[in-house]
Amino acid sequence: MPETPTAPALRIRRATRADVPAILGFIEQLADYERLRHEVLATAATLEATLFGEHPAAEVLIADLDGRDVGFALFFQTYSTFLARPGIHLEDLFVVPDARSCGVGRALLAELARVAEARDCGRLEWAVLTWNEPAIRVYRQLGAIPLDEWQTYRLDRDGIRALAAGATPALRHD
Numbered sequence: 001m002p003e004t005p006t007a008p009a010l011r012i013r014r015a016t017r018a019d020v021p022a023i024l025g026f027i028e029q030l031a032d033y034e035r036l037r038h039e040v041l042a043t044a045a046t047l048e049a050t051l052f053g054e055h056p057a058a059e060v061l062i063a064d065l066d067g068r069d070v071g072f073a074l075f076f077q078t079y080s081t082f083l084a085r086p087g088i089h090l091e092d093l094f095v096v097p098d099a100r101s102c103g104v105g106r107a108l109l110a111e112l113a114r115v116a117e118a119r120d121c122g123r124l125e126w127a128v129l130t131w132n133e134p135a136i137r138v139y140r141q142l143g144a145i146p147l148d149e150w151q152t153y154r155l156d157r158d159g160i161r162a163l164a165a166g167a168t169p170a171l172r173h174d
Contacts, residue, residue, distance in 0.1 A: 008065050008066050008102055009065070009066050009067075010063065010064070010065050010102065010103065010104065010107055011063075011064045011065075012061055012062070012063055012064075012107055012108060012111040013061070013062055013064065014059070014060070014061060014062075015051070015059075015060035015061065015062050015072070016052070017048060017052045019060065019062055019069070020044050020047050020048050020051070020052075021044060022062065022069045022072070023047055023051070023060055023062075023072060023074070024042060024043070024044055024047055026069075026071065026072045026092075026094045027040060027042055027047075027092070027094075028040060029094060029096065030092055030094040033094070034129060034132075057076060058074050058075060058076040058091065059074070059075055059076065060072055060073065060074050060075075061073045061075075061108055061111055061112065063095065063099075063104045063107060063108050065099055065102060065104060070095060070096045070098075070099035070102075070104055071093070071094055071095035071096060071099065071104045071105065071108055072092070072093070072094055072108070073090060073092070073093045073108040073109070073111075073112055074090075074091045074092045074093075075088050075089060075090045075091060075112060075115075076088070076089055076091065077089075077119075078123070078125070080122050080123055083122035083123070085120065085121060085122035085123075086119055086120070086121050086122070087116075087121050087122055087123035087124065087125065088112065088115065088116045088119070088121050088123070088124050088125070089125055089126065090109075090112060090124065090125070090126035091126075093105060093108060093109070093126070095108075105138060106138070106142070109142060112124065125147075127152060
């Protein structure tokens with residue numbers, strides 16, 4: 001009798017210190033995809049310190065497909081003053097190309113929604129590059145709505161230092 005093919009086993013788990021090399025690899029692959037590799041300053045040491053040190057700044061979920069790490073979601077807690085409730089900001093979500101049709105991204109987002117629900121969060125938010133149409137399609141299919149009335153602003157390290165020192169940061173046009 002022929003064997004019935006089995007569906008790939010997908011598991012979402014919380015990252016540990018042992019996952020730092022995989023997390024760094026996912027960050028580098030994500031940066032390549034977003035054409036931002038030149039901006040990656042993360043190292044295994046900085047990830048270990050900021051994710052698993054005394055005061056973790058973020059948390060990570062790892063997607064494992066048939067025993068192989070194939071994706072991650074890095075997130076941190078936020079707070080809504082209007083709702084007077086915590087929220088979660090998904091900083092990065094990445095799935096390796098050969099696992100993108102296996103429901104890995106959706107599973108990572110679903111697990112993150114369970115975390116948000118367990119923590120009584122009022123919001124689960126993330127940003128997406130405007131040119132990333134495949135991701136935008138997935139997010140819309142999940143019922144996520146774009147917040148067109150909001151625009152993101154950023155101070156980089158130099159801008160933070162200048163403002164903290166009382167100086168006016170140089171105007172940037174990039």
